[in-house]
Each structure stands twice: as structure tokens, then as C-alpha cells.
Amino acid sequence: MKTIKIATDYSNTPLGRYLEDSEFNGTRFREEFLKPALEKEGEVEVDIDGVEGYGSSFLDEAFGGLVRKGYFKAAELHRKLVIRNADPDLALYRDLIWKYIRQAEARKAP
């Protein structure tokens, strides 16, 4: 299982949705980190610790975008993706990630 630790592998200040929003935006994280790892590895663990806080826009684009762009289905992500946090204050963001994945799937469904 591949582990991506956002704070060290990407940035400890991820922000924004699109490429023009910041250097460490949600689109770039999805396209350069998440999608390749999920395609290559059976399971991917994303460690969300070490970041002060996430904007919903970043999380929605990075994780919900995987379903919206048609790369994966929500059920597939439930099997392949593990969101890990040791900091209890960040559990909220784990719930948000799954919410955006579910929402993206619901909006895609005819």
C-alpha cells in the first residue's frame, strides 16, 4: 500500500481548487499524486496529519474530482482509498473527503 503524507509529500499549506489559485492546489494534488498512485497501486493511504487546516475547496477538487472527472467510481474509492489521521482535530476533514466523494457520485448519476 502506498502512503501519501500530504504535509511532507505535497505541502503543509495546501490551498485552493484550481492551478491558478496556488502552487499547492487541489487539481495538482489529484492529477500528480492521487490519480497516478490509485492507478498504479492497489490501495493508497492518504495521511492528512501535519496540516493546520484544509479548505473544503481543496478537498472537494482533490478527492471529489476523482469521481467528477470519471477517473474512479465512489465504490472503487471506498475499496482503494484509506484516509488516515492521528490528530483527532483532523477527523472532520476525513468525513468531508468522503462526503465530497459521495456527493460527486450522486451528481454524476443520471
Added chain:
Amino acid sequence: MNTLTCVLSGTLDFLYYIAPQVLAVILGGLIFQRYWVARTNESALIDHLAKELDELRNDCLQYWNLDLKTKENRPSGRILEQKIKGGIRNLNSDLRKYSERYCKKAKFDPLMVEVTDACTGGTFEGANRAPDPGR
């Protein structure tokens, strides 16, 4: 000497009879004080949570009415973004402490998910975000 023995014996008799009542009053006072302190602490924490929520609301109102297409608004926009994210983290942490201490059955997580989504969703942290008062 005889008078002293009489007084001492009378005092001891008196104490013997009122001791249970005195003990009950002291115990009752202690229990009441503990309850009162716990209530005061809880109400102080609720006040603190309300203040945090109020600050978060003000920051969000200010942020979502700000036009980030204008160059001079961008620095204050970036500061507000950090304040909002920090405010959400503090509120979440304090709500968790409140829940652990005073009402274990209450689940604040779904509420905080909605609050976070409302405050930092959409075009939050967008480079050229137009004002979005509707949010």
C-alpha cells in the same frame, strides 16, 4: 472542677446530638459546590464556543463579501482565509472537548462538516474570486 466537668459533658452531649446534622450540611454544601462549579465551567465553555462561532461568522461574512479580483483586497483575503481555517479548527477542537466532558451522546461531527463546507467550500481560496454574498 465539678462545674467544668458539667460544661464539658454538656458540650459533648450537644455535639453528639447535632453531629449528624452538621455532617449532612457540610456534605450537602460540598456536593452543591461541586455541582455549581461544574455548571459554571460548562456555561463558561458554552459562552466561549458561542464567541468562537460568532467570530467565525464575522470572518466568513467579511471574506465572502470581499472582491478578490481587486488586487488591493487580496492580502486581506489571504489573512481571512487563514483566520477562517484556524477558527474552524479551534471550534472543532473545543466542541470535541465539550462533548467529551459534558455530553458524550451528542455528535457534533456532522454539524462541523456542514459548517466547514459552508465556510470554505465553493471558490474559497480562489485566486480571482468574485464576491459571493449568497454563501
